[in-house]
Amino acid sequence: MDTIRTTSLKGTDLEFEFPASPFPDSQYFLALHKSGSVLFYNLVEELAAAVGKPNFALESELFSRGVSLVDCPLELTMALEKPGFMFSGFRTIWLLPYVRRFRESTKFLLVRDPRDIAVSYYFSVTKSHTIPDSGDVRDKLLAQRQQANELDINTFVRSGRCDFVLNNMRAFSRLISSDPSCRVYRYEDVIFKKREWIADIAAACGLNVDPSVLNEIADRHDIRPDAERPDAHIRQVSPGNYKTHLNDQAKNSLERRYEPVFKFFGYETETLG
16 A cells, blocks of 8 residues: 655645556546546446545545545646556546557546536536635635626626636547547437446446446436426436526527537537527
């Protein structure tokens, strides 16, 4: 067991343990905020456990300690060079292009219609997002929640409150342009085909897993609420929910400013003619 002890840039003591891995290669899993990322990373974590391959989600591990990714010390980027891991939990490109093994390894990316991301992000900020018990992240999220609850959803979107997520989507499009081998999943294509989805992930990772095990993992996470639940993490799962919540002005604001992103990932615009 390899142990890394370090301190965040704001002074929080950190300790992480990394088991030895019997696998020679690593894979990296990225997803946009509110793209189904928790589902994606749960599938990856359980897949890793099924074959005995270590999974490490740096951003999630920092979040649970109340530490932001921007305060991550450089020592922890070295952990991402380890062979035989499934590195998940990334919702931004961050410093990954500077990790040699990342550049050379198989990558997976989950994206979603930007309009549905905007709606999901609003409900997450105002109602359902988990908040750490302590740390700078807790203070930041509580302030965001208070500010967001003063706005209706269309004002929230038009004022650019979810732009950072879509800017990440723009950065991901540049990553794919430079590395077309990156495997891209669109939420709309996989959300109701979880068995096929996890089977594709396993095959792309070169993992030999009994199909019954894969199906069991997929079915355990195939949650489909009968009605929209604004206060729940899984509020609803059907694509196109933005049509219920966004007016034409909010949709136009997103489509106009992020038209290249819509085109790159194959999402049709409604208000641009």
